[in-house]
Structure formats: C-alpha cells, structure tokens
Amino acid sequence: MADPLFKAGDKVRIRDAYPIGHCRTPFYTRGLTGEIERYCGSFANPEELAYRRDGQPAVPLYRVRLPMQKIWPDYTGALLDTLEVEIFEHWLEHDN
C-alpha cells in the first residue's frame, strides 16, 4: 500500500480525463481545483473491481473540498457554499 501523496490542505486539481470503463470520479468534478479535506485511507481500486479483478494495490482515497461557485459558474446559493467528494489519488495532481 502506497503512502498518500497528499495531505489535508493541499491544493489539488482533479484530472480532466474521460477513460473508457467504470470509475468513481463524477463528471461534474473533472478539471476542477480544490483542497484536500482529509485522507480517508486506501481502498481497492474500483476501476479494477468493476471487472472482477482484486483492485490491489489499494489506492489512497481523499475527500476534496470544492467551492460551489467553481463547480457551477451560475450558482445562485451563498458564496461560502461548498461540496466535498471522494476522489482516488490517481485522479489528482498538485495545483501550484
């Protein structure tokens, strides 16, 4: 099991990728930048589990906090509203 690359507070970008097959990165989050809320532990890779493979080695999973205004440019709620979503490490890159 690999050590987690990111820690709480790190600025990250969710990859803007559209691979074929099962994955658990919601479309509306792809390409967005946010902040690591926490590292959740490492879990079997769902992209492998979907095809009955064992999903090992386990992949670090994080909760990423995104401002609603960044997800939806026409968001009409309050400026401080946020969304948190679970994203696997191979979908994240540092946003410097």
Add this chain to the structure above:
Amino acid sequence: MHDHPHPNQPDEEDGPFTEYRLLEVALRELLIEKGVIMHAELHKTYQMMDDRGPHNGARMVAKAWSDPAYLDLMRRDATAAAKSIGLEPTWLNLIALENTDAVHNVVVCTLCSCYPWPLLGLPPDWYKSRAYRSDVVQNPRKVLAEFGTTLPETVEVRVHDSSADMRYLVVPKRPEGTEGWCEEQLAELVTRDSMIGVVPALTKEGL
C-alpha cells in the same frame, strides 16, 4: 358481518415459483443438510438485517448530544464510535458530519445510492431518485427548501457526495429546550431525514 366480498390479498406464495427461488431453497437446504451453515446462523443474519434502521443512527446522535467525550470520538473516528455502543457496522467507513450554526451538511450519492445501511436502514426512494441526486449538488438550497429547510446566507451549505468508500451520518443540531433530557428521549427527536441532512431534528413541540 360483511355483506360484500373482499378480494384476496396476494400472499408471497401466490407469486410464480421462479428458478431463482428454487435455486435459493435448494442451495439453502443443501448447505444446512451438509452442515455448512446452521438454521441458527441464518436466523441471526435475518434478524441482523431486519434490525438495521434509523434507530441505530439516532442512538449515536443522542449520545453525541449528551456526552462530549463521545462527540469527540465521533469527530475523530465515527466507525469506532458506532462500535463502542455495540453497533457492528464492521464494513462501514463512517464519517460524522456535525451541523453547527456555521455549517449545514447534506449527503447524496450522485453515482448511485451509497448510504449507511446499518445505521439508517434502506435508503428512501427519493434519495435514489435522479432528481435528488442531480439537484442537490447543483442547487442544494432549493432542494433543502423543498424539504422545508431554509437556511440564512451566513450558514455554509456543505454537500457531501458519497462517491466511493466512505459513508456519512449527519449529526443535526440539538433542539433548544431539551436540557436535561436523557439519551432515550433525545433519540426520539432524531429522524432518518435529519441524519441525511435534509431537515433539522424534531423540536420538542414536533414530537
């Protein structure tokens, strides 16, 4: 005495005896006959499945309201907090989300219907509906208003998309006027929907 006929209520046996039902009965009887499993184990499992429901989550919330050390454990490790009061969500990676004067949490699974079954039971149909799943991430305040929950602009609405391995339990704010209530009384105020985050806990008057 009735003077009119009633239609028979359909019973389980009235449905077709499908191949899958036959397969289940044959496999179950064979496993018991060969001593692989026992009747008692089956019944224990049935009972465990039937025991899942929001009363479990409500116990955790009521304890968190009453006991600062338990609330602290919920914040650090909600799975351990569940286990410490005899709940056994062994497969569950639980995160407790605390509603405060500054933050209101609401949970959704946009990809399917991830939900903390052992603590809340089976998810309601609306939780699985496309309307809820797509609207609550785009316009949470409108969705909350449809549930009768209106929040000031000074409160952060935080939507949690349960997209992978974690499960979430919202800890609603403790209603006013409940000082001195015991955990059993407090648990009565904690509804399923308040632990998803679409409504507050019941008030004393709402009981």
